[in-house]
Amino acid sequence: MKIAFILGQFPVLSETFILNQITGLIDLGHYVEIFAEVPCEEGKQHPAIATYQLATKTHYEPQVPANKLVRLFNLFNVLPKISAKKIISAFRTLNYSRYERESLSLRFFYGAIPFLGSNNYDAFVCHFGPNGNKAVRLRDIGAISGKIVTIFHGYDMTAIPKSCGDNVYERLFATGDLFLPISEHWRNRLIQMGCDPDKIIVHRMGVDLESLTFIPRVISGGSPIRIITVARLVEKKGVEYGIRAVAALVEKFPQITYEIAGDGPLRESLQALIEELGINNKIRLIGWRSNDEIKRLLRCAHILLAPSVTAENGDQEGIPVALMEAMAMGLPVISTFHSGIPELIDDGVSGYLVPERDVDTLALKIFTLIEYPDESTRMARAGRDKIKTKFDINTLNLKFEDILKKLVA
Structure with a gap:
């Protein structure tokens, strides 16, 4: 053709x-x-x-x-x-x-x-x-x-x-x-x-499963906990709520770090929020990264956040590819009941879903994945299986x- x-x-x-x-x-x-x-x-x-x-x-x-x-x-x-x-x-x-x-x-x-x-x-x-x-x-x-x-x-x-x-x-x-x-x-x-x-x-x-190797994640004791978001810095990506949720957990888990890969018009306001919360040493906006760099970041992370929301102008997500890549690589994911995302993530099975803009529940799900590593491992394997069969x-x-x-x- x-x-x-x-x-x-x-x-x-x-x-x-x-x-x-x-x-x-x-x-x-x-x-x-x-x-x-x-x-x-x-x-x-x-x-x-x-x-x-x-x-x-x-x-x-x-x-x-x-x-x-x-x-x-x-x-x-x-x-x-x-x-x-x-x-x-x-x-x-x-x-x-x-x-x-x-x-x-x-x-x-x-x-x-x-x-x-x-x-x-x-x-x-x-x-x-x-x-x-x-x-x-x-x-x-x-x-x-x-x-x-x-x-x-x-x-x-x-x-x-x-x-x-x-x-x-x-x-x-x-x-x-x-x-x-x-x-x-x-x-x-x-x-x-x-x-x-x-x-x-x-x-x-x-996503191309052949290029995305499944890597089991281990969170134990006081070892580092690396959380990541991969997104354009625009309203519908809900990055603000990810920042606030992680900030709420820093005192409980001082070994947490949160990297946000991506760029966009909200970069300055998000950086100001990080500084206002006093967590510059825990949360970093690391800017745009190539596809290979993103894969390296995903390989080293323990949890991916995609706290998508409906923007003021009505803009919504489709089904974020970053979520698919993370699930394919064995990364437990947390996202929202937003647009078509529940067709990718079966809540409580292949990841967690929370209501849009619900910082407290988002923080609770991060806490659960850290405190119950067996749950994290089970979800990661279910996530890979979902990508293999549907995506x-x-x-x-x-x-x-x-x-x-x-x-x-």
Whole structure:
């Protein structure tokens, strides 16, 4: 099959679930190209970008000039370079009665340029709802002609409908071919928003078990207790509550340390909280880390916290990959009753779940894992088993391949 991925930014270090899907399809023998709005300016890249030569397979939208006259002048420079078969599609982007401001500003035209070559694809895989919206518009104007598959993750099911209304995906639901929410939780939400249940298949993201070695954890006596969180420093990750919970246990367990790997807009306020609580020597924000560095941190840790919450703007998680990786490596995990997380963690079996923003219960569950190491060991093994049966990326990629084959047949 010839498969195109439509993305916002690419490559994004935190979105290994997308990268694993792309490389998985390439490994299965399919031709894959990537269409993204902009490159991600994170400095470092995942090694797979070079290994699979993904830079040569990625097409970016041209930058829209700020000056409207330059924008218009460039339009006439670009038109002669568009394939003859797609020239009509290019002019359709200028239909104001249908595309309104996107047409008048020429943003739709510039966004369509990478798709106006001569390549045809069997399927377009759109990660996140807004990219599905883009794909159906591109198909409306004849710029693309393959099947459109939209994968829903989290913010696209919460923050976007909250700000734009539940009808934000109305046309996508009507004309898109298939919808793949990553959890049953989001499947139910799609149906509530008006999506045809017959067009929906729950398809989970996963991790590569072969690269994640199970390591039994031992907490004994006064030995160090290393707790870790891996997350962007944004509201929905709930890092504040992890900090407060660990701070409540420092007096009881002075050997505790808590490292928070990740960066984001809340870094300064979280650092201020750590200083306010007087626990600089126990809790550290260690910034962004590469995937290999994260694995090293997970190997040395005893407990992973993922205290996710619903943000003020409605934004929610999907199912965090960091939780999957930790469970695969034998790390007992504590998270919240949030979004699709209970579909990953069976409370009291493969980890602990607590109510959102409940610092006291979060601290109690950390205390339990420290005081009852046999419980910790049992949960760790159950966690690995859960990943093996439900969240192994190699199995999921085979399933995804089968879904696409049936769709394009």
